[in-house]
Amino acid sequence: MKIAKTASLPLDVIRGTSKERHTKMLAIADEIFEKIVEKPNDLSLNRLQQITQDTLTKTAGDGRKINIQIKDYVTQGACEGKEYLIEKKGTIEGFEILIPTENGALKPSHLSIFMHELIHALHQITNPKVMALEGAANISKQQHIRALKFYENTLYTGETFNWFNPISAKIKQTIALRGIDPREKIKILQDCRYSLISEFNAYWEGERFSCKAAKHGINTNYTTDYDCIMFDEKIEYLEKEIAKLIKKVRKNNK
Numbered sequence: 001m002k003i004a005k006t007a008s009l010p011l012d013v014i015r016g017t018s019k020e021r022h023t024k025m026l027a028i029a030d031e032i033f034e035k036i037v038e039k040p041n042d043l044s045l046n047r048l049q050q051i052t053q054d055t056l057t058k059t060a061g062d063g064r065k066i067n068i069q070i071k072d073y074v075t076q077g078a079c080e081g082k083e084y085l086i087e088k089k090g091t092i093e094g095f096e097i098l099i100p101t102e103n104g105a106l107k108p109s110h111l112s113i114f115m116h117e118l119i120h121a122l123h124q125i126t127n128p129k130v131m132a133l134e135g136a137a138n139i140s141k142q143q144h145i146r147a148l149k150f151y152e153n154t155l156y157t158g159e160t161f162n163w164f165n166p167i168s169a170k171i172k173q174t175i176a177l178r179g180i181d182p183r184e185k186i187k188i189l190q191d192c193r194y195s196l197i198s199e200f201n202a203y204w205e206g207e208r209f210s211c212k213a214a215k216h217g218i219n220t221n222y223t224t225d226y227d228c229i230m231f232d233e234k235i236e237y238l239e240k241e242i243a244k245l246i247k248k249v250r251k252n253n254k
């Protein structure tokens, strides 16, 4: 997918290793957070929107206006917040963060959820190559549904730890993505891998921001029981599978 200027930071801002980009992302998140908690009694969406927008525009430093829209979200089920890409005709133009509100303001208890969703958006803004992978695999609609199910039901889900049945035995991408060209499979698995990394960061940082918020008198809800998702094991599994597929494609090209 193509990425508009309004959906990513300039290359010279995000140039470097993935670790450096991660540090950059956290610095932006911290800056936004610190500005928000300066006035713990005013968590209006307008203010959050302004702070986020101004910080990103200042970080970009080349006059571009990052398109990020913070909107009210009517909670559905267990899901308390959402982050979407704004996409038009195959181009990603920006981000939408949906969060439950009360009288136009974020509920203080939801500040860490806001930070969780913000981390997703910042992860994308600082990793445009990752964003470009979104929907990049040239597969049929049916295969696309299967890939999504594979992510939702096998990867982004809780597990019971079992010494005798390692995670790699449970995740069978070869079966879930059966019949898909190895080249396209690589893109799907890379996309899954980045999604898991983003999710792990969002939980981890959400917890950190929650502790920081408490010091400003804001008590937020946050989840600490994401260990059961076994992010590390799954990311490692995907890395191995991707390496195997790359080898296979290279061999076939000889």
Ligand SMILES: [Zn+2]
Pocket (backbone or CB within 6 Å): 116, 120, 199, 202
């Ligand atoms: Zn998330």
